[in-house]
Amino acid sequence: MFDLFKNSKRLTPLPPKPKDELPHAKLGVSYKDWHNGHVNKHKWRNKRWAVLILINGLFILSFALDLSLLEGSLSGSRLLGFYLMDPYNALQTILIAITQGHFPNLTMNFWIGLVTIFMFYTLVGGRTFCSWICPYHFISENLEKLHDYLVKKRKIKEHTYNQSLRYVFWVGFLILAVLTQQLVFEDLNFVGITSRALIYGPGLILFWIIFIMIFEIVYSKRFWCRYVCPVGATYGMIGSISPVTIKFELDKCGYCTDCQDVCLVPHELWFVKRGKATQEVHFTGNDCTKCGLCVDICAGEALTYTIKGLDKLG
Amino acid sequence: MSKKTTDLDRRQFFKTGAIALGSLAIVGAGATYLKSNKKNEIPATNFLRPPGAIDENIFVAECIKCGLCVQICPIQAIKLADIDTGLDYGTPYIDVRNQACDFSCDSLQCVETCPTAVLDFQQFKRVGEEAIEKYDEEMKGKQMSKDYNPFRVQIVAMKEQVKMGMAKLNQGTCLAFQGKGFEGIAREENFKGINRSPYTNDRKATPVTDKKYKEEICDICVKECPIGEKAIVMEETKDASGNIVKRPKVLDGCTGCGVCVMVCPTEEPSIIVEPVKA
Numbered sequence: 001m002f003d004l005f006k007n008s009k010r011l012t013p014l015p016p017k018p019k020d021e022l023p024h025a026k027l028g029v030s031y032k033d034w035h036n037g038h039v040n041k042h043k044w045r046n047k048r049w050a051v052l053i054l055i056n057g058l059f060i061l062s063f064a065l066d067l068s069l070l071e072g073s074l075s076g077s078r079l080l081g082f083y084l085m086d087p088y089n090a091l092q093t094i095l096i097a098i099t100q101g102h103f104p105n106l107t108m109n110f111w112i113g114l115v116t117i118f119m120f121y122t123l124v125g126g127r128t129f130c131s132w133i134c135p136y137h138f139i140s141e142n143l144e145k146l147h148d149y150l151v152k153k154r155k156i157k158e159h160t161y162n163q164s165l166r167y168v169f170w171v172g173f174l175i176l177a178v179l180t181q182q183l184v185f186e187d188l189n190f191v192g193i194t195s196r197a198l199i200y201g202p203g204l205i206l207f208w209i210i211f212i213m214i215f216e217i218v219y220s221k222r223f224w225c226r227y228v229c230p231v232g233a234t235y236g237m238i239g240s241i242s243p244v245t246i247k248f249e250l251d252k253c254g255y256c257t258d259c260q261d262v263c264l265v266p267h268e269l270w271f272v273k274r275g276k277a278t279q280e281v282h283f284t285g286n287d288c289t290k291c292g293l294c295v296d297i298c299a300g301e302a303l304t305y306t307i308k309g310l311d312k313l314g
Numbered sequence: 315m316s317k318k319t320t321d322l323d324r325r326q327f328f329k330t331g332a333i334a335l336g337s338l339a340i341v342g343a344g345a346t347y348l349k350s351n352k353k354n355e356i357p358a359t360n361f362l363r364p365p366g367a368i369d370e371n372i373f374v375a376e377c378i379k380c381g382l383c384v385q386i387c388p389i390q391a392i393k394l395a396d397i398d399t400g401l402d403y404g405t406p407y408i409d410v411r412n413q414a415c416d417f418s419c420d421s422l423q424c425v426e427t428c429p430t431a432v433l434d435f436q437q438f439k440r441v442g443e444e445a446i447e448k449y450d451e452e453m454k455g456k457q458m459s460k461d462y463n464p465f466r467v468q469i470v471a472m473k474e475q476v477k478m479g480m481a482k483l484n485q486g487t488c489l490a491f492q493g494k495g496f497e498g499i500a501r502e503e504n505f506k507g508i509n510r511s512p513y514t515n516d517r518k519a520t521p522v523t524d525k526k527y528k529e530e531i532c533d534i535c536v537k538e539c540p541i542g543e544k545a546i547v548m549e550e551t552k553d554a555s556g557n558i559v560k561r562p563k564v565l566d567g568c569t570g571c572g573v574c575v576m577v578c579p580t581e582e583p584s585i586i587v588e589p590v591k592a
Contacts, residue, residue: 072385097376
């Protein structure tokens with residue numbers, strides 16, 4: 001919807017590469033040896049988890065030890081005195097403020113925080129927030145292993161839905177905020193609730209999180225992040241104009257689709273399947289959280305982090 | 315992509331979209347129901363919004379639940395509400411019986427830090443500036459002297475501008491009204507609350523349980539009040555038999571900070587704070 005590169009999907013696909021042009025054939029080894037020879041060192045995942053734990057740890061420590069490093073929560077915070085605002089939360093606040101006449105009272109700090117977040121995530125890729133900062137992502141990234149196990153053992157069936165559902169919720173919760181004159185979504189917001197529970201201590205509201213967690217394990221993988229979370233959708237919109245993304249090079253791809261299996265948003269890697277790619281080089285779209293799991297797992301190093309525009313210079 | 319799968323996709327989207335809209339409607343109806351049900355109950359007695367809170371309806375709508383006011387409070391008087399408190403989830407409140415706001419921060423920083431101004435700092439800024447102007451007028455020519463300290467008058471004016479609630483005495487249980495004194499510490503031994511007593515030179519708040527009283531007529535609430543004689547005094551009146559007795563009396567200057575509630579030695583506090591409904 002907001003992706004500048006999605007049009008490449010409509011182009012005529014390139015013919016699949018012949019067998020002798022696949023990466024293992026070029027190296028002169030069997031496909032099995034080539035594929036199994038890649039050791040996943042989890043380089044990006046480890047870096048990402050370190051960042052995620054550091055940021056959330058800073059929140060926790062700042063409150064516990066009364067430091068002025070990173071105060072507040074992921075709904076709104078102060079980094080060394082500079083305000084940062086959750087963009088979707090801020091959007092609801094602005095809409096309600098307009099209807100209530102509170103708009104002129106919103107502080108300069110609020111606007112500074114909103115603009116800072118907007119600019120920062122425009123630079124680093126939008127939904128980068130989801131996989132590098134959001135504490136719920138960390139939880140569900142590990143929970144989904146249980147889900148995958150159950151699917152593999154045929155205990156449960158996988159259920160997938162249309163990704164555009166998130167935009168229904170995005171618009172819906174904004175309308176609800178105005179109609180009810182309340183930040184309705186903030187009472188359901190996984191980002192805010194988990195962040196506050198970590199910083200200020202757990203509460204009964206966590207049953208809501210646990211309820212969805214169980215639903216995600218036994219019914220639909222990553223349901224909240226994939227189909228509901230309007231916070232993620234907002235970051236996705238911001239990220240649609242971001243230069244940081246994942247680059248796919250067809251000539252290094254062995255058609256194994258391991259990357260799609262580990263991906264939170266596999267539809268963004270539509271071009272890795274045999275005979276789907278329409279160009280030699282593809283970039284992931286705005287739903288991509290830039291988590292790097294595909295980069296880590298790719299045996300042919302066909303997937304890499306890139307900064308669009310700069311990659312051509314090198 | 316073939317036409318058939320596109321059609322399937324579209325059908326599935328409309329189906330799940332309808333479910334999504336349905337769930338949104340349920341959430342909306344639920345929120346409206348809860349809101350209309352709660353309106354008259356919040357904030358409850360001894361359960362206050364932080365200083366400078368604007369009209370409750372706008373407050374709950376515009377508070378983004380970030381917790382910055384919670385973080386900045388040096389005595390941790392402000393808490394975020396869980397869903398069982400009867401307040402909107404994630405909104406800040408002060409439970410004055412457990413930890414009242416004693417103004418020992420001397421700056422109302424919780425108000426200043428609020429990004430959406432549901433704790434509105436403008437009014438405090440204004441009265442602070444007015445107080446300094448007035449003070450400067452009085453101190454004309456003496457501004458180089460050692461005694462010149464505009465910040466003191468500023469914070470006093472700002473404090474007095476706070477209106478979280480209004481204290482109210484329960485004459486039935488108040489020790490002073492029964493002519494009783496008090497000896498010992500005001501609260502149970504493991505009580506964690508702290509406050510800065512105005513009769514000391516302490517800059518920071520100290521535990522309530524550190525303070526030993528020996529009062530002929532219990533006047534702890536009056537002694538500990540951070541606002542002072544504009545808010546609560548021991549008033550000399552005649553009792554039924556014509557004797558002159560001293561009894562606490564709450565005045566209009568009460569800010570509703572709740573320190574009196576916190577330090578009241580009776581099991582159920584004999585003084586409560588009723589929130590101001592804006």
